[in-house]
Amino acid sequence: MSPIFRLPGAVKSRAPLVEHDGLVFAVAVATDKSGSMYQQTKEALATIDQRLAKVGIDKSRIMTAQVFIADMAQKPEMNRAWDEWVDMSNPPMRACLGVALEGRDLVEIIVAAAK
Amino acid sequence: MSPIFRLPGAVKSRAPLVEHDGLVFAVAVATDKSGSMYQQTKEALATIDQRLAKVGIDKSRIMTAQVFIADMAQKPEMNRAWDEWVDMSNPPMRACLGVALEGRDLVEIIVAAAK
Amino acid sequence: MSPIFRLPGAVKSRAPLVEHDGLVFAVAVATDKSGSMYQQTKEALATIDQRLAKVGIDKSRIMTAQVFIADMAQKPEMNRAWDEWVDMSNPPMRACLGVALEGRDLVEIIVAAAK
Numbered sequence: 001m002s003p004i005f006r007l008p009g010a011v012k013s014r015a016p017l018v019e020h021d022g023l024v025f026a027v028a029v030a031t032d033k034s035g036s037m038y039q040q041t042k043e044a045l046a047t048i049d050q051r052l053a054k055v056g057i058d059k060s061r062i063m064t065a066q067v068f069i070a071d072m073a074q075k076p077e078m079n080r081a082w083d084e085w086v087d088m089s090n091p092p093m094r095a096c097l098g099v100a101l102e103g104r105d106l107v108e109i110i111v112a113a114a115k
Numbered sequence: 116m117s118p119i120f121r122l123p124g125a126v127k128s129r130a131p132l133v134e135h136d137g138l139v140f141a142v143a144v145a146t147d148k149s150g151s152m153y154q155q156t157k158e159a160l161a162t163i164d165q166r167l168a169k170v171g172i173d174k175s176r177i178m179t180a181q182v183f184i185a186d187m188a189q190k191p192e193m194n195r196a197w198d199e200w201v202d203m204s205n206p207p208m209r210a211c212l213g214v215a216l217e218g219r220d221l222v223e224i225i226v227a228a229a230k
Numbered sequence: 231m232s233p234i235f236r237l238p239g240a241v242k243s244r245a246p247l248v249e250h251d252g253l254v255f256a257v258a259v260a261t262d263k264s265g266s267m268y269q270q271t272k273e274a275l276a277t278i279d280q281r282l283a284k285v286g287i288d289k290s291r292i293m294t295a296q297v298f299i300a301d302m303a304q305k306p307e308m309n310r311a312w313d314e315w316v317d318m319s320n321p322p323m324r325a326c327l328g329v330a331l332e333g334r335d336l337v338e339i340i341v342a343a344a345k
Binding site: 137138172176178179181187190194197198201203205206207208209210211212213214227229230 | 231232239242246247248250253255256296298327329330331338340
Binding site for chain 1: 252253287291293294296302305309312313316318320321322323324325326327328329342344345
């Protein structure tokens with residue numbers, strides 16, 4: 001069994017990114033919880049970028065994204081941040097789901113990418 | 116880094132299917148939003164079939180499915196469509212979650228498959 | 231195409247675990263639906279352990295977890311069970327989402343792991 005790389009995070013019990021055998025998984029929320037849906041999405045996506053950079057890839061290598069949002073009525077604002085950010089030449093498969101999130105989190109994003 | 120295949124979709128910012136290194140991810144909703152949970156699930160699963168066919172595989176190669184439904188009370192209707200459709204000799208791991216979906220969508224399905 | 235291993239489950243239409251080409255996916259809920267969030271999470275995680283053991287791996291090989299809970303207010307109880315269970319030297323990427331689950335299920339957990 002080959003080692004799994006785990007990016008250290010804020011707590012010991014979870015990793016913000018893992019990589020194994022060319023597969024990369026990352027998660028992000030916004031740290032500024034006062035932000036709007038647009039702002040939180042923009043920040044979370046920027047955090048995804050930073051995390052992918054730790055393993056030498058960028059958003060063009062994202063295969064899938066699950067975007068969990070706390071208020072479906074604000075999906076257009078999430079989409080606005082997504083469309084500004086996404087690599088239109090390399091768009092991921094995406095699903096957007098309305099769920100309950102922690103505290104004032106408005107969005108949480110998971111991606112699967114390929115090295 | 117080897118290329119990621121991305122099936123073109125209705126919008127430039129998302130792909131309905133991606134494939135890389137033998138891994139395939141696809142998503143589907145029903146296009147007929149007037150359909151019941153049974154009808155929308157049936158249509159979404161047929162769309163999954165069509166999308167997998169684009170990369171030369173069928174439902175027997177699905178490893179996992181996440182079935183997001185907008186009304187947990189209608190899960191039996193989703194299950195009825197699932198059971199009629201699924202390859203009972205090759206059943207995927209599946210999770211069914213009640214979430215908020217876009218507009219009149221009653222179901223959204225994500226699968227991971229292997230070539 | 232190489233075979234996909236599918237662990238037989240309680241029903242023919244779904245598998246509790248699949249494995250292909252070194253990738254493992256497993257799902258679990260608690261069977262004792264009278265349990266608290268803490269108890270159901272503890273049981274579901276123990277079931278994940280048992281299922282991973284069927285393909286010769288343990289929780290140190292988990293890459294990602296999605297923890298779906300039926301009541302976000304009880305997330306601290308889920309976290310307590312998680313923190314007691316997780317391999318702190320090998321923490322997975324994790325997302326916790328509040329969704330509607332079946333019947334009296336309080337938690338449903340999906341993991342992706344590597345052989």
